Structure formats: C-alpha cells, structure tokens
Amino acid sequence: MRRVYMDANATTPLLPEVVEAMRPYWMEHFGNASSIHLDGQRAHAAVDQARETMARFFNCHAAEVVFNSGGTEGDNTAIFGLLHPGDHFITTSIEHSAILEPAKRLTLDGVETTFVAPQLSGLIDPVNIRRAIRPETRLISVMLANNETGVLQPVEEIGRIAADTGIFFHIDAVQGAGKVQFDVRRFGCHLLSISAHKMHGPKGIGVLFVRRGTPVEPLLVGGSHERRQRAGTENVPGIVGLAKAAELAMHSLEDGTIHRLAALRDRLEAGIVALPGTGLNGAWDGDKPVPRVANTTNIWFDQLEGEALVIALDLKGVSVSGGSACHSGATEPSHVLMAMGLDKTRARASLRFSLLKTATDADVDHVLRVVPEAVEHLRALSPVAAGTLG
C-alpha cells in the first residue's frame, strides 16, 4: 500500500546527505573528542566544524552553541538552570510538555509560573506577557512555532519586552527549525532550544543556544565537555548529522522549497476544508491570516472522533496525528487547542497534518482522495450523528 507521511512535526526521516555525513563517525573516526591523540583530534575537528555550522544557523558565536540530547533537554536546562526559589517564571499554556512539566515541578521549589493563554487564533499577545511581569520575574519562555497549529509566535516583540525589563528569554524553537530563518540576535533571546530530528537530522541530538554571559547552570555535571555547560561524551555522529541537516535546512530556506511547501499545504487544507463540517484551527485572526510555518495545518471535523480518524487514515496509508498520546498510547485532546478555547469535543475531533519538505503533489492528491472517504464513513457510523450500535 502507498504510504504518505504527514506527521513531520512528530519526526522526520534523515536525508541521504545526512546519513552519508555521519557514516565515517561510527567506525572509522570513532574517537572521543576529548582524547589527546589523533583519533580524538579527528572527532574534535568534526565537532568544531559542526559548531561553526550551527553558529551560522543561529547567527551566533560558536562558543554559544551547546550540543545536547534534544529539545527536552534544552527546555529543561533553560528552566532548571536559571530559576531559583522565589523566582517568577512566565510561559504560555500552549508550550510543549518539556516546558510545562518542569514549570509544574518547580512550583514545589517555590518558583511560581504564570501560564499566559493564547487568543482563539493561537497567537500569544505580547501585551499579556508584559502584563504578567513582576519584580521577581527571572525568565520568559515562549515557543517559536506551535507544534499543533504551526502558528508562529511574536518572539521578536517578546524579546524586546525581555530586553526592556532585564528578564531572561528562552525560545523553544524545536518546531521552527528548518521552517523559518533563525537569527538569535533579532529574536532577542538568551536561550534557544532545537532538536535535529524535526529537520531531517538524527534523533537524540540537539542544541541549546546560550547567549554569552547567561548564568545558566548545567543540568548534567561531570566532565568538562561543552565548556562545562553540558557534561557527557559528545555524540559525534549525531553532532555531524545535526550540522549537515542544518546546512541543508539553511539551503532549502533560500531555494524556494518553503514556498513550494506552503503551496502544497494550502492546497491540502483547501481540499479538506471544502468538506462540509470542517474548519481550520489557528489559521485566522478575524479576517487576517495568522503567520504559520509552511508545513502545518490543523483541521477540525464535526461529528467524528479524531482518534478513530487517525486510525482509519493510518490503515489507509496516511500518517497524521490528533491530540497528544498519553502514557498508554491513547489519545488525549490537545491541550493547545483547548487553551485556544476549543471545547473538548472539537479539540478531540481535530487532526494535524504536517508535511515533510520532500512532500509531493502526488502525496497531497492521495491524501485528498483518502480523507473525504474516511470522513464520510466515520460520520455515517458516528454516535454523535446517530444512535450507538446495538
């Protein structure tokens, strides 16, 4: 069966160039980047080169690039590394759990958090961030792009607020990596987290950008790796793969790939919302379109369960997602959509389609053939529409 993968915000496949770049570092150049000998030096050179690539990717200095295990570690480091008892933290209610859960845990240590709610459009209003500031506010953390809706948050404005008030600013940029141009100076952030696997790099590797002079305590202590900011033997193949993925991402941000992707996404969503009883989540602010990453659309379907539609589409060869998986693997309604003000039924009946940058017209055609059929079938059986079976 033909399979079309439209869950790029969950993860992406490695591009062949990334696999090739990593290949020598598993067996041939296997050295420990901390070793003195030539084997070590070879590995160290690869890490240094990758660090410079990432510095270009972020528009920062190489010394501000700290390799780690991915987005969750970056988010955790920013929060646990900066906040102390008595501090106040501002974030939003639509963040990833890698932000929300550390914030909840810190309440036990006397760090209070304000969770700023989004508007129905999915946008965070910077005014509400400013209003939440207190004398003891030490950190603001806002995501660049939302994983569920793709909505791009006004980070530059929030960065200016942080600068005005002398508060540290972290951006969870995991879902923006490879989809929009990064410039940490323009963003005005002190910290920024990304993960390689969301942009065709390997899993288990990421970067935390740490602006020089930011007093963030390391989460892991041990050896003097990463200028004592992150202990642990460098994941050399991962770092090399991440840098290659970043290099390719920078290229595709300039060669028209993103425009092509946006056009595919627009065609997909127009095709689906042409069905009765459907609509977009987080795409419009009144009659103004909301800025979004090019690959994501979030669509509600009346009179069906999103969970059943995800499974039905999977069995028809289309991979999408709806809500978030709880510990057992069952689906919970998306906290992002609920925070935007959708009721539970509608949040449950919403699906996210997120396209790979390698998506084709044929992929979209296939999904536009399969989805209407599945929706119609499910609605015919829906207990919302008719009585339950039996």
Added chain:
Amino acid sequence: MTQHTTIAVAMSGGVDSSTVAAMLAHQGDTQARGSASVIGLTLQLWDQTRLAGRHGIPDAPKAGRCCSLDDVYDARRVAEHLGIPYYVVNQQERFERDVVRPFVDEYLAGRTPIPCSLCNNHLKFDQLLLTARSIGAGRIATGHYAVNEFDPARGRWILKRPTDLAKDQTYFLFGLTQKQLSRTLFPLGRLTKPEVREIARAHGLALAEKPDSQEICFIPGGDYKQFLTAYLEEQGEQVPETAGELVASSGEFLGRHDGIFNFTVGQRKGLGVSSPSPLYVLNIDPASHRVTVGADAELATRSLRGRRLNWISIPVLTAPMRVKIKIRHRHEPAWAKLEPAGPDEVLATFDEPQRAVTPGQSAVFYDGDEVVGGGWIV
C-alpha cells in the same frame, strides 16, 4: 472495503485475548496474505495512577492488572510480535460515566454492583464494534470463554456456555444484543485454559504463563470501600451519611453501623457484632439505612425478580419456562420456573431456596448450555 475480512481483536494484555490475536493473525497468514486482516485494539478505561496515594491506595499500581500500563505494554508487545497494527483507544471518560460512577452509586444505595457486566452491556462491546467499523473491521473477537453460534432454525444468534466450564464467562455477557453477537467472535469457546496457554506457547508469546486477573480492573487491590472513599474524595464529594441500625431478623437492636456501603447480602465478616452462632447480612434497606442480619438458613430465598432484561435465545419471554438460573459468577445454576411479571420484569421461583440473592447482581437464565437471557436482580 475490507469490511468483511478484517477482524479487530480486543486485547487486554492477558493470555486469553493475546492468544485470540495470535490465532487469528496466523489464520490471516495462511488465508489471505498481505493485507492487515487482524487489528489489535485496547480500550484505555481507567488510569491506574489516578487515585494513587489517597486513602491507602498504593502510589505505584501493582503489575499485571487489567488496563494498567503493564497490560498495555504486554498487549502492544504481542501485536508487535505478531506484526499486526495495534491501537489504544481512549474511553476513560465514558468508562467513568457508565461504569465507575454507577458502581459507586449502587454501593451507596445499598446494592452490590457487577461492574464487568455494566461495562460489557454499556461500553465495551458497543465501543469496540463502533471503533472496529470506523476503521474498516466488520467484526470483533475477544478472549471471553463463551460460544456464539447462529441458529438458522430460530434465526437467532445463540450464546452458549464454553467447553471449559471453570472459565465460563457467559454470566457477564447476558446483555449482548443480537446485533452485537452477529459481529462478535469468541474463538476460545471450545478450548480449555490449559489448551489456550499451550497455543500461546506455540506462538511464542512471552506472556503464556501470565496469571489470570480476577479483580475488578479499576480496583487493583480489591478493596472497594477504600476505592469508594478515595474516589469520592477526588471528586470533592462527601461520603453520604448512611450509618444506621444493625438489627436481628427478630427486630432486636444489635448495634449501629458506619454506612450501608460496607455491607453486601450474605456477608459474614466485619459486621461488628458478636454472636454465639455466625451472623450474615440478610437485607440492606437503603431508605432507613437499616441492615438486618441473621442465621445462614435465613439467607435462603425462593424467588427473585429481574428487571432490565435482555433475551438471547428467545425474542421475549411470553409464557412460563423451566430454566436454570445463575445469580452470581461463582454460583451453580439452579432450577427455577421463570415467568413474565410485567413489561420488563420476570419472576423466578426456584425449586430449592437459594442462598444470598443479592440486589444489584444479575440473574442469568440457562436452557441447557444456552443462555436464554438475563436481567438485574431488584
């Protein structure tokens, strides 16, 4: 559409349903190769960690209980081993509304509920069939020990007791409708438990030796009083005041009790009164909160009334019928005359008086191996 060839297996993570998945997946291999003809489904019904830490409920749930994370893990491993698609379907809200809440309310009203029958009747089969159909599977299969066959002469689906009578689960399945039965397979009906374990081993299932689960799935420790208190506390509700008198069947006052939910008809332990001969709960009056106790012999009843009926082997009971009746899961069915007593009510008169007929439990009527139907004891 693959509607008629695809079967969704309800997988609990136990040996029985895992073996069903293995048997059907293997059949699928030998018949029509290629397409996903078997799909594994697990209904996520209750979060075992939800009440952890309240009223002495352990922080970490015990392993190997239905709808625990370990069971979902086991079910998923079996599906991976068999190479079949597997999904966990979230039914927690509905389970709480249709099973847990009524369970709590029944106890508070002085009755003794059977959540498994409530779940089968009002949630599990409905939801599995609906999910199955939504994803293109026309039928479901479960690991219940029961036999389900179509009888062309009567034009009805007939539910029968299984070969392994020690594992008979027909008592919990009396509420199945003809439509549900027509779409349901019980592949273990003609197998014994040791044979099932043997098949599980033959398919290389790591959980072939996993012990059977016996308890109510959302009460892992089995202490329903602890569960009631913890659940009501979580809901921000007070445990209703149902303390009252404990009296002998003669009417003699014996003492006071803390609440009627502490009692079930036939209960001997924990009555809080001493007596030269053993005392048993005979009756719980939800209105006056009075609990009557007496000798074992006084527990015997000659008749019962059943309501909220479902008929399986017959369209409806119109005339008196000789049946055997099972009044609790571990009860040896007893001969009785069954007769209609209203639009949705039957009166059963036993040949021999039966011990501890308990309101809230179900009465299931058998004609030989066949389930005639059943209802809830009032």
